[in-house]
Amino acid sequence: MIRFEQVGKVYPDGTTAVDDLSFEVAEGELVTLVGPSGCGKTTTMMMVNRLIEPTAGRILVDGEDIAGVDPVKLRRRIGYVIQQVGLFPHRTVLDNTATVPALVGWKRAKARARAAELLDLVGLDPKTYGSRYPAQLSGGQRQRVGVARALAADPPVLLMDEPFGAVDPVVRERLQNEFLKLQATVRKTVLLVTHDIEEAVRMGDRIAVYGQGRIEQFDTPAAVLGTPATPYVAQFVGADRGLKRLSVTEIEASDLEQPPVAYLDEPAATAARELAVLGARWAVVLSRQGELHGWVSGDALRGSSGTVGELARRMEAWVPVGAPLKQAFSEMLQHDAGWVAVVDGPRFLGVLTPAKLHEALRRSVDADAQGVARDEVEFDSVSDA
């Protein structure tokens, strides 16, 4: 979808910003460009919408060499989100969001209706915020408007330069998560620049790790963390990459333990006896169809004449199977729980304990050490195509 073929950029003063870049961003894929300040990330991105012209190689968007495309027309196909957001201060939020649809000739009512829809999508109620001016918004809200505006004309490609950079870490994580949810539905082809490896890992389907003007590694987050291609990459991803793996290692059904189970319609006395036999202090409460309803303690069951369902407590700590280990860990901490329930839709699969979580993390690190995960990674290179 976006393809760099041996692209280079030397500025008129002789600075080589990037050299011999070749990589591809597939349709619907989110690729993060990460690296230290001055390594050429922004130059790379701005060559895609022709705000900067390459001095070598070529860039294709949707199979077409962009050198031959009128820059203004090109930019209408490419959404652009930048850190400073660049909203027009004297226009309302709604009109800011409707900028591009209006430019490409949509009728005013249609452009505004689309803008309202987009504001809603990024979590800003158009009734409340649509008539405000940018100065009347928080930093995080302005960033959201920036994203809404970039998406308004429904461009297939999105360029994002430090889009969540100007807000505090808590808001940033929320914006990142919101954007990932949005991306799961809109499936744009995205190039996202960041200097933050955590952001690159969290957001990217694949990551391009930049050294000085060139890509040191182009891989999935798991592979970059697990098997850094060069000492430079290893240093850049940091000594705590084991911890970062929590974000990229998924919970699998085989990681789970099977705790004692009690059923909603079962008499409490029966369940209490079963727990006593097992020497267990609690049980997970399920429907007969295997749906998770909560948990119940042996103490609550003993002496009760009712059913298990009447005594069940809500399960606070749960995650869907396939979620990253980090999410399970965070649920455990948040609810001060010794384990988290893992579900597939409404169906209960088992529980993840700290010991199993540790095992899963080891499995993921060992798999990389043996080169397993890397073998599974598909490389896109220009020469393969």
Ligand SMILES: Nc1ncnc2c1ncn2[C@@H]1O[C@H](COP(=O)(O)OP(=O)(O)OP(=O)(O)O)[C@@H](O)[C@H]1O
């Ligand atoms: N117009 C210009 N003329 C000369 N050199 C430039 C120009 N723009 C950028 N550069 C240089 O090109 C190199 C790459 O810059 P670029 O902005 O692409 O880096 P970056 O990785 O995006 O950095 P940052 O994270 O700090 O924004 C830097 O050495 C920079 O000083």
